[in-house]
């Protein structure tokens with residue numbers, strides 16, 4: 212245990228959160244079941260991970276539903292698929308020795324019998340609080356950094372609009388765009404979060420997307436149009452922004468948080484004319500397509516962190532059992548930063 216890893220215990224049972232039934236839209240606490248299993252045996256090539264921070268990610272809604280997205284559905288009765296960061300406490304794989312730390316596909320449980328394929332990043336000793344490896348240096352930071360480097364093409368003077376701006380991915384996108392010289396406008400769900408975007412994250416403008424005159428607000432914030440829309444919500448706000456894009460504008464589609472269910476298919480206005488006449492480029496982005504870029508992106512983020520250029524908030528639930536209700540919390544917008552569950 213280093214200064215960056217809080218003291219943790221090694222429970223004698225494996226607490227697990229299982230998917231109990233298919234959620235109808237946003238997964239509710241009642242959609243999950245709790246079980247205490249025995250600590251898994253590791254086979255040759257495997258290692259035992261003591262999960263310390265469980266990640267709570269909007270994408271879990273898609274994994275829990277049977278409407279396919281970019282990955283297969285979690286089966287009813289299975290441990291809920293989740294990313295987590297933890298310590299290796301036993302190993303039959305010399306590449307992943309006991310005492311090292313890993314971030315990967317270890318599920319909402321205390322222990323995982325893991326293989327190399329389950330690991331996204333591995334590190335001998337953390338150089339920042341361990342929780343950062345599941346957020347700032349996890350898929351949230353990686354998504355912000357890699358998607359902007361590939362598709363953002365942010366130039367000084369650009370107007371960049373960001374949805375879920377006060378969240379884990381969005382707050383980093385805003386700060387990276389600011390650092391690239393853009394005028395950054397954030398969308399978020401409350402006036403308190405708008406204030407935080409201005410006062411803490413240093414944005415130029417912040418808009419509460421619940422107000423009835425949002426369209427006028429966007430027009431006033433981007434009088435010459437939006438050059439880059441980094442969108443994680445989709446839905447009516449996206450339809451509105453498409454009509455406020457500058458010519459040759461870019462969109463990065465990172466998520467669809469505002470669409471509670473894809474069945475039946477939600478309908479909206481036809482937008483192809485906006486794409487044509489404004490010559491827009493619209494890129495879908497899935498961070499897991501970029502595994503080979505993770506280490507370089509983490510180095511960039513660590514460098515910026517060390518230089519004091521990034522503010523990153525974590526919202527850490529302190530009780531294992533809170534995992535089951537954590538997606539409800541996330542989709543209510545009551546999280547203040549990266550949502551994690553401490554299990555130690």
Ligand SMILES: NC(=O)c1ccc[n+]([C@@H]2O[C@H](COP(=O)([O-])OP(=O)(O)OC[C@H]3O[C@@H](n4cnc5c(N)ncnc54)[C@H](OP(=O)(O)O)[C@@H]3O)[C@@H](O)[C@H]2O)c1
Nearest residue numbers: 269375378379380399400443444465466469496497498544
């Ligand atoms: N494509 C990828 O590879 C990838 C990887 C990681 C994350 N993502 C996506 O990035 C987005 C942010 O993820 P995160 O982990 O950083 O979570 P987050 O932003 O910390 O938390 C989710 C936020 O979404 C907002 N939200 C919830 N329901 C909404 C709705 N109906 N309409 C608009 N906003 C809503 C809430 O903030 P407000 O209070 O502002 O409403 C909530 O705090 C998600 O869409 C996620 O799926 C994509």
